[in-house]
Amino acid sequence: MALAAAGRVLLQAGSRLGRREVVDGARRFANKRVEVEADEAAGIAVMKLKNPPVNSLSLEFLTEFLISLEKLENNKNFRGVILTSERPGVFSAGLDLMEMYGRNPAHYAEYWRAVQELWLRLYLSNMILVCAINGTSPAGGCLMALTCDHRIMADNPKYTIGLNESQLGIVAPFWFKDNFVNTVGYRTAEHALQLGLLFPPAEALKLGIVDEVVPEDQVHSKAQSVMAQWMAIPDHSRQLTKNMMRKAMADNLIKQREADIQNFVSFISRDSIQKSLHTYLEKLKQKKG
Numbered sequence: 151m152a153l154a155a156a157g158r159v160l161l162q163a164g165s166r167l168g169r170r171e172v173v174d175g176a177r178r179f180a181n182k183r184v185e186v187e188a189d190e191a192a193g194i195a196v197m198k199l200k201n202p203p204v205n206s207l208s209l210e211f212l213t214e215f216l217i218s219l220e221k222l223e224n225n226k227n228f229r230g231v232i233l234t235s236e237r238p239g240v241f242s243a244g245l246d247l248m249e250m251y252g253r254n255p256a257h258y259a260e261y262w263r264a265v266q267e268l269w270l271r272l273y274l275s276n277m278i279l280v281c282a283i284n285g286t287s288p289a290g291g292c293l294m295a296l297t298c299d300h301r302i303m304a305d306n307p308k309y310t311i312g313l314n315e316s317q318l319g320i321v322a323p324f325w326f327k328d329n330f331v332n333t334v335g336y337r338t339a340e341h342a343l344q345l346g347l348l349f350p351p352a353e354a355l356k357l358g359i360v361d362e363v364v365p366e367d368q369v370h371s372k373a374q375s376v377m378a379q380w381m382a383i384p385d386h387s388r389q390l391t392k393n394m395m396r397k398a399m400a401d402n403l404i405k406q407r408e409a410d411i412q413n414f415v416s417f418i419s420r421d422s423i424q425k426s427l428h429t430y431l432e433k434l435k436q437k438k439g
């Protein structure tokens with residue numbers, strides 16, 4: 151119920167933004183920041199993140215992504231989604247720092263609700279989600295991948311993945327942490343979260359952050375073959391199993407969603423946290439020059 155209501159709000163937000171869908175032979179639909187190649191006969195869609203330069207999860211991106219995902223969820227012909235980046239090299243730079251820096255409390259609250267919504271929708275999706283991680287994927291980018299049923303990463307040592315929040319002077323919220331713990335185990339998570347570690351593909355595979363590492367040019371074909379394997383399982387048994395494994399963790403956020411928003415707003419509004427974000431943003435800029 152809560153999810154449906156939030157979804158309606160996002161749909162309204164989408165039309166406020168005035169997005170027009172481009173339908174191309176009923177097989178491809180795109181808004182500005184998400185491209186969907188939808189093969190209805192096969193029941194599979196490829197969702198490509200397309201928010202240059204680094205696929206940061208801005209409020210506009212989140213809104214467009216959720217609308218596209220909902221379209222697929224509402225069409226019973228779609229059973230599987232492959233999530234990937236339209237720009238190889240960066241899967242996603244995570245949450246958009248500019249949504250969390252120098253804004254007002256109402257904006258922080260709106261943003262955080264959308265971030266929660268993204269996680270809940272992906273984590274509880276009835277569809278099979280396969281993540282084709284074709285680039286670097288810190289923090290919120292890693293979280294997106296963690297919601298998927300299977301993760302394939304490109305074998306490029308330049309790419310890293312992990313929850314690096316503590317390096318920014320911020321804290322991974324409890325549901326990021328829970329999702330990570332359930333993936334890699336408590337000790338690995340405790341260590342990696344405190345240090346804000348980002349792992350290259352081989353290490354990420356060893357720790358179980360990703361399920362497979364394949365040559366960069368095979369990420370997409372591997373994702374298709376993994377999807378075929380998952381699609382051979384009857385939907386009802388797979389979905390019931392997925393729900394059994396995930397419901398408790400999602401419910402834990404759903405029941406304290408408003409408190410989590412308030413926590414985020416008061417945390418991110420602190421002067422000390424804003425200073426940390428400022429320093430981090432400056433570091434990103436200096437890296438260039």
Ligand SMILES: CCCCC/C=C\C/C=C\CC/C=C/CC(=O)SCCNC(=O)CCNC(=O)[C@H](O)C(C)(C)COP(=O)(O)OP(=O)(O)OC[C@H]1O[C@@H](n2cnc3c(N)ncnc32)[C@H](O)[C@@H]1OP(=O)(O)O
Binds near residue numbers: 204247
């Ligand atoms: C006990 C109390 C607890 C209470 C807790 C309550 C709540 C929790 C509070 C907060 C939690 C918030 C959670 C946040 C999770 C996140 O996702 S934070 C984001 C983390 N992301 C990163 O650290 C990635 C930063 N980016 C990079 O490392 C690099 O950009 C890259 C991804 C490796 C790509 O490198 P590349 O060289 O290709 O590009 P540039 O670095 O030159 O970047 C281009 C351009 O993009 C800007 N940019 C990069 N990342 C972001 C971003 N995440 N958001 C916004 N903008 C970004 C960069 O600054 C450049 O901009 P330009 O100089 O204007 O061109």
